[in-house]
Amino acid sequence: MEPKFKPSLVETKISSFWEASKIFASKVDAAKKPFSIVLPPPNANGSLHLGHALFVFEDVMIRYHLMIGDQVLWLYGTDHAGIETQFVFEKQLRKDGKSRFDFDRETLFKMIWEFVENSRGQMKTQLKRLGFGLDWSREKYTMDKEIVQIVYQTFQRLFEKGLVYRAEKLVNYCTRCGTSFSDFEVNYIERQDPLYFIKYGPFTIATVRPETKFRDTALAVNPKDKRYREFLGKKIKIAGLLGPITMTVIADEEVDPKFGTGIMKVTPAHDPHDFELGKRYGLPVTPIITKQGKMDFSWFLEEKNAAAKYRLRAEKYQGKKVAEARKLMVEDLKEDGLLVKTDESYSHRIGVCYRCASVIEPLPLTQWFIKIRPLADQAKKLVEQEKIKVYPKRFKRRLIQILDNFIDWNISRQIVWGIRIPAYFCQSTKQWFVSSCTAWCVIKKGKK
Ligand SMILES: [Zn+2]
Known part of the structure; x- marks a missing residue:
């Protein structure tokens, strides 16, 4: 006997034996009780990480059920992981001094495809070396023709049921990554920023984002706020950094009279609340920030009659990054005597x-959304009736809470790597809801 345990001598032999004798390759047997788990498919963009060791729990359950005579299936698969993979690939491109913009869409897609093909094999070998009792014979990959077809069919079904729609909405956009994100993909942090109190005609407004005020469309106050009652519905003339503007004062319950001065500028293109408020009052959506995170004053620079002073200012702001432009604007507000005060400790x-x-x-982007409420309500009912069982039980309440808080889901991503949304007028957008179709894909067979 060897004085030291040598895994290479023992483990490969055993796992090869398991694979050769097809112990974990599931055979359909109606007489037996089925027990199946779909492996949460690891991202096909590299090696396994330590977190994948948690698959051990599934492995234990599968082996237990196999030993008590159930018919088991632990389905192996890999996720093309659209955005994640594209970012990993882009990192590699950067190492070679290149970027994704050096290639056209088709070439880039092909390159990522090949990159993924290499890492997929690597991951499978690692999983085998770990000795997991997966059924390798039924391997699924989220870019398999059959899976793509099911995803398309699902999209079509949702569309026919009126559960998919395309609309202009304010979406979470990362100007660095160059894509929109769903609400689940945004992290929230507490941050201190200067709160600027700006003279706004007869009022003073408080804002952390003076750079968006060029596209304000209205002023809003709470209808119960006595301070502003006389101004309701009136047009007010306001001195701005690019010359005087006229704005209407509207009343809306949503305005918090205790925030700042209780009067709010409405910028539908750059604030989710303002967007909703703007929709209620039919206000236009006019963005001033581009998808590259830069200021866009072209609408002003196109105006032939603009005074030279204001034109110079607009030219100075044009194309600047948001934070940089903000500094310049605060300086100009001071120069014009429009900055009342700054609260540096606003969190x-x-x-x-x-x-x-x-x-x-x-x-504001035109994107594809899934109407979540009808689906979440149905899922909630099934959980409540215990047709879907939750273990441990205390998580049932939490799941219901999550289902209750779902809002319409933005499924568009501005990336190359993934399955295209099957709609002609939206060629440039990629969708991401493949992940949510996993369970459906493995139980359904695509139409030939
Ligand atoms: Zn980002």
């Missing part, structure tokens, strides 16, 4: 990208 919650920690920019 607020902001959304940041879960990938690169950049500040998420709410931007």
Whole structure:
């Protein structure tokens, strides 16, 4: 006997024996009780990480049920992991001094495909070496033709049932990653930023984002706020950094009279609440920040009659990054005597990208959404009736809470690597809801 345990001598022999004798390759046997688990498919973009060791729990359950005579299936698969994979690939490109913009869509797609093909094999070997009792014979990959077809069919079904729609909404956009994200992919942090009190005609407004005020469309106050009652519905003339503007004062219950001065500028293109409020009052959505996170003053620079002073200012701001432009604007507000005061200790919650920690920019984009409420309500009913059982039991309440809070889901991503949304007028957008189709894909067979 060897004085030291040598895994290479023992383990490969045993796992090869398991594979050769097809112990874990499930055979359909109606007489036996079925027990199946779909392996949460690991991302096909590299090697396994330590977290994958948690598959051990599934392995234990599978082996237990196999030993008591159940018919078991632990289905192996890999996830193309659209955005994740594209980012890993882009990192590699950067190492070679290249970027994704050096290639056209088709070439880039092909390159990522090959990159993934290599890492997929690597991961499978690792899982085998770990001795997991997976059924390798039924391997699924989320980019398999058959899976793509099921995803398309699912999309079509949802569309026919009126559960998919395309609309312009304010979405979470990371200007660094160049894509929108769903609400689940945004992290929130508490941050201190200066709160600027700006003279706004006869009022003073408080804002952390003076750079968006060029596209304000209205002023809103709480209808119960006595201070502003006389101004309701009136048009007010306001001195701005690019010359005087006129704005209407509207009343809305949503305005918090205790925040700042109780009067709010409405910028539908850059704030989710303002967007909703703007929809209620039919206000236009006019963005001033681009998808690259830069200021866009082209709408002003196109105006031929603009005074030279204001034109110079707009030219100065044009194309600058948001934070940089903000500094310049604060200086100009001071120069014009429009900055009343600055509260340096204002703390607020902001959304940041879960990938690169950049500040998420709410931007108006036309995207595909899934109408979640009917689906979540149905799922909730099944959980409540215990047709879907939750273990441990205390998580049932939490699951119901999550289902209760679901809002419509943005499934569009502006990436190359993934399955295209099957709609002609939306060629440039990629969708991401493949992940949510996993369970459906493994039980359903695509139409030939
Ligand atoms: Zn990002």
